[in-house]
Amino acid sequence: MxxxxxxxxxxxxxxxxxxxxxxxxxxxxxxxxIVGAIDALSDRNADAALAIVGNDRRIDALxxxxxxxxxxxIALRAPLADDLREIVAALxxxxxxxxxxDYAKNIAKRASALAQTTRIQxxxxxxxxxxxxxxxxxxxLDAFVDRDPALAVEVWERxxxxxxYYNSLFRSLLTFMMENPQHITPSTHVLFVAKxxxxxxDHATNVAEMVHFSVTGxxxxxxxxxxDTALYTSGA
Amino acid sequence: xxxxxxxxxxxxxAQGKAAEQVTTKMTARDVSxxxxxxxxxxxxxxxxxxxxxxxxxxxxxxxxSTFLRCLNRMNDTVDSARVTGEIKLEGEDIYAGSxxxxxxxxxxxxxxxxxxxxxxxxxxxxxxxxxxxxxxKSKADLDNIVEGSLRRAGLxxxxxxxxxxxxxxxxxxxxxxxxIARAIAVDPEVILMDEPCSALDPIATAKIEELIDELxxxxxxxxxxxxxxxxxxxxxxxxxxxLGTMVEYGDTSTIFTxxxxxxxxxxxxxxxx
Numbered sequence: 001m002x003x004x005x006x007x008x009x010x011x012x013x014x015x016x017x018x019x020x021x022x023x024x025x026x027x028x029x030x031x032x033x034i035v036g037a038i039d040a041l042s043d044r045n046a047d048a049a050l051a052i053v054g055n056d057r058r059i060d061a062l063x064x065x066x067x068x069x070x071x072x073x074i075a076l077r078a079p080l081a082d083d084l085r086e087i088v089a090a091l092x093x094x095x096x097x098x099x100x101x102d103y104a105k106n107i108a109k110r111a112s113a114l115a116q117t118t119r120i121q122x123x124x125x126x127x128x129x130x131x132x133x134x135x136x137x138x139x140x141l142d143a144f145v146d147r148d149p150a151l152a153v154e155v156w157e158r159x160x161x162x163x164x165y166y167n168s169l170f171r172s173l174l175t176f177m178m179e180n181p182q183h184i185t186p187s188t189h190v191l192f193v194a195k196x197x198x199x200x201x202d203h204a205t206n207v208a209e210m211v212h213f214s215v216t217g218x219x220x221x222x223x224x225x226x227x228d229t230a231l232y233t234s235g236a
Numbered sequence: 237x238x239x240x241x242x243x244x245x246x247x248x249x250a251q252g253k254a255a256e257q258v259t260t261k262m263t264a265r266d267v268s269x270x271x272x273x274x275x276x277x278x279x280x281x282x283x284x285x286x287x288x289x290x291x292x293x294x295x296x297x298x299x300x301s302t303f304l305r306c307l308n309r310m311n312d313t314v315d316s317a318r319v320t321g322e323i324k325l326e327g328e329d330i331y332a333g334s335x336x337x338x339x340x341x342x343x344x345x346x347x348x349x350x351x352x353x354x355x356x357x358x359x360x361x362x363x364x365x366x367x368x369x370x371x372x373k374s375k376a377d378l379d380n381i382v383e384g385s386l387r388r389a390g391l392x393x394x395x396x397x398x399x400x401x402x403x404x405x406x407x408x409x410x411x412x413x414x415x416i417a418r419a420i421a422v423d424p425e426v427i428l429m430d431e432p433c434s435a436l437d438p439i440a441t442a443k444i445e446e447l448i449d450e451l452x453x454x455x456x457x458x459x460x461x462x463x464x465x466x467x468x469x470x471x472x473x474x475x476x477x478x479l480g481t482m483v484e485y486g487d488t489s490t491i492f493t494x495x496x497x498x499x500x501x502x503x504x505x506x507x508x509x
Contacts, residue, residue: 005507006507008506008508009506078464079505080468080504080505081492081493081500082505084492217494
């Protein structure tokens with residue numbers, strides 16, 4: 001973890017602590033939303049799914065709060081070096097978390113729809129995939145709050161597993177749809193859910209890069225994109 | 237560091253982007269300053285170029301003003317001060333016996349924290365230097381130098397109708413621009429500024445900062461400032477001094493976003509002891 005000495009002006013440290021705490025709260029809500037949406041999906045619980053959709057407003061409100069605080073710190077404190085990088089990172093991370101919240105909300109909407117269709121077998125992979133991305137979101141924000149670039153890199157590398165799950169799920173769902181046209185509706189919903197989770201993984205990876213830059217001033221070298229389903233042309 | 241700018245001149249094109257083309261005005265190598273037995277500055281090496289304003293930052297007593305004052309031998313006036321190392325202006329050793337110190341201080345002009353116009357007319361403030369250095373052949377020549385210097389210092393429009401009024405009758409910011417015009421009048425190579433805005437209001441400060449930017453490219457400019465934001469705004473290169481050592485020197489944009497040394501970071505982010 002990176003060393004931090006206190007600022008001579010203590011209220012500056014209070015501002016930064018408050019910013020970290022807001023980001024942390026947003027991250028906690030996102031993680032809960034992902035888990036909640038997937039639970040609603042697994043339990044075929046449309047009411048729980050509806051509650052998840054409603055909760056998204058709280059994440060949006062927190063994003064506004066982060067933005068206001070970050071702008072205030074920039075205006076009043078004129079932060080430099082690692083302080084400046086951290087505040088810019090917080091602004092960007094808040095926007096990403098808001099987006100992750102939207103994905104969780106979309107999953108919850110699909111969960112409502114899925115509750116009314118036939119249960120399909122590949123769905124069992126989805127909770128495992130969700131568990132990985134929810135943990136990625138949690139860990140990457142711990143890395144931000146603790147200023148831990150090693151943890152950020154570790155989360156960044158973990159996205160490979162999410163992509164692997166997604167690629168494998170994509171193939172099973174295609175096969176499943178070809179076997180029985182009745183599976184097309186639920187399979188399509190599940191495919192979108194998986195895509196949303198895969199996107200959350202990508203966003204967590206981006207946050208890992210922001211955290212790494214914020215703490216060290218160095219960029220992580222680009223990881224090759226491994227969602228290869230765009231190249232997929234045949235169900236055979 | 238100094239080595240980089242030297243190699244930048246030797247290597248025509250750096251990989252990836254064009255090498256920085258610079259005209260070096262002054263070079264300082266291994267400069268140390270002692271006040272009696274106490275060493276106030278330790279082995280500082282730096283280049284002053286025409287293209288890049290250099291800002292010296294650091295806490296009080298860090299050696300930045302001491303170093304600045306070496307560049308035109310202002311430390312000669314301090315009896316106990318002893319300077320070692322080498323400082324060259326256009327390749328000429330400024331501490332050599334043959335160097336005319338009066339001439340040197342015309343070639344390396346200085347602007348101080350507190351504006352210090354002569355208690356004479358605005359016109360005389362500017363004309364005095366060119367007259368004693370024999371830069372004007374006629375009254376018309378002198379008038380031209382006065383007008384040109386005041387124009388370059390951004391003071392002409394405000395001063396042209398009151399050239400015979402006393403320089404001390406101007407506002408603080410105008411007086412500081414008058415001092416800059418006075419330094420420019422003798423056609424210097426380098427202008428040293430020791431906290432030129434710390435006695436000025438924000439508008440006068442902005443005018444001086446704009447002026448520094450306009451003068452860049454024509455003169456080598458070195459500015460000492462306690463105002464970090466000012467260093468960030470006016471300079472292309474920044475040197476951070478601490479306890480007599482130059483801790484870090486580099487592009488201003490790098491120093492203020494991603495400094496290498498933790499002492500630099502702690503100072504600029506307000507964590508310094």
